[in-house]
Amino acid sequence: xxxxxxxxxxxxxxxxxxxxxxxxxxxxxxxxxxxxxxxxxxxxxxxxxxxxxxxxxxxxxxxxxxxxxxxxxxxxxxxxxxxxxxxxxxxxxxxxxxxxxxxxxxxxxxxxxxxxxxxxxxxxxxxxxxxxxxxxxxxxx
Amino acid sequence: xxxxxxxxxxxxxxxxxxxxxxxxxxxxxxxxxxxxxxxxxxxxxxxxxxxxxxxxxxxxxxxxxxxxxxxxxxxxxxxxxxxxxxxxxxxxxxxxxxxxxxxxxxxxxxxxxxxxxxxxxxxx
Numbered sequence: 001x002x003x004x005x006x007x008x009x010x011x012x013x014x015x016x017x018x019x020x021x022x023x024x025x026x027x028x029x030x031x032x033x034x035x036x037x038x039x040x041x042x043x044x045x046x047x048x049x050x051x052x053x054x055x056x057x058x059x060x061x062x063x064x065x066x067x068x069x070x071x072x073x074x075x076x077x078x079x080x081x082x083x084x085x086x087x088x089x090x091x092x093x094x095x096x097x098x099x100x101x102x103x104x105x106x107x108x109x110x111x112x113x114x115x116x117x118x119x120x121x122x123x124x125x126x127x128x129x130x131x132x133x134x135x136x137x138x139x140x141x
Numbered sequence: 142x143x144x145x146x147x148x149x150x151x152x153x154x155x156x157x158x159x160x161x162x163x164x165x166x167x168x169x170x171x172x173x174x175x176x177x178x179x180x181x182x183x184x185x186x187x188x189x190x191x192x193x194x195x196x197x198x199x200x201x202x203x204x205x206x207x208x209x210x211x212x213x214x215x216x217x218x219x220x221x222x223x224x225x226x227x228x229x230x231x232x233x234x235x236x237x238x239x240x241x242x243x244x245x246x247x248x249x250x251x252x253x254x255x256x257x258x259x260x261x262x263x264x265x
Binding site: 085114115117120121124126127130 | 199241242243245246248250253
């Protein structure tokens with residue numbers, strides 16, 4: 001298990017580490033995006049370890065999104081690549097779900113690319129299953 | 142594989158598993174050899190012998206196992222595309238969508254997740 005000192009709300013001072021962590025995962029550094037995420041989302045949590053930020057999670061409760069009763073949505077989760085399988089993601093998701101429960105919702109959802117096997121496998125390992133929705137799209141020629 | 146993933150350190154023989162699931166020990170031995178060849182299982186030496194898990198259960202998916210024995214998905218019928226009607230080709234598109242969803246599911250359910258799921262069902 002990775003030693004996580006605490007799960008807490010993301011601070012402005014964390015943004016540089018979060019941007020670097022996201023860039024290590026996605027290959028893209030997006031400082032303005034993460035600054036906007038911190039301003040917009042109430043549930044933006046980080047896992048603080050001895051060496052800094054080990055991971056983050058972002059979500060919010062949405063009312064009647066896609067016609068569904070209020071539920072919690074997870075928009076992003078990231079764990080430092082060398083620190084995976086150590087329980088960091090599990091602690092982050094548990095903390096977010098606790099926050100969602102406090103707001104009176106009993107369901108958590110997320111949406112991922114079908115080929116994002118790593119993160120899909122993580123959410124499934126946490127007991128999440130296919131939701132009763134189908135995502136559709138088409139190219140706008 | 143779920144038997145092995147539930148207790149990764151414990152070696153089990155083909156005869157033991159065959160008896161539990163009432164399947165042919167001869168056939169199961171072939172299956173275990175294939176899983177061993179794919180490095181998902183490790184042949185255990187010593188008294189009793191048998192196999193134990195060699196793969197990381199948090200990173201080994203149902204697709205890793207199923208893919209050793211069969212191809213998931215509907216292969217398009219043989220023959221040049223121009224010989225097939227638009228109806229058949231349109232149906233192929235729909236079936237391909239179904240296949241991709243099935244593959245995505247099998248590729249993201251790990252042995253560890255399956256062991257948890259089995260445990261949850263047993264406790265229910």
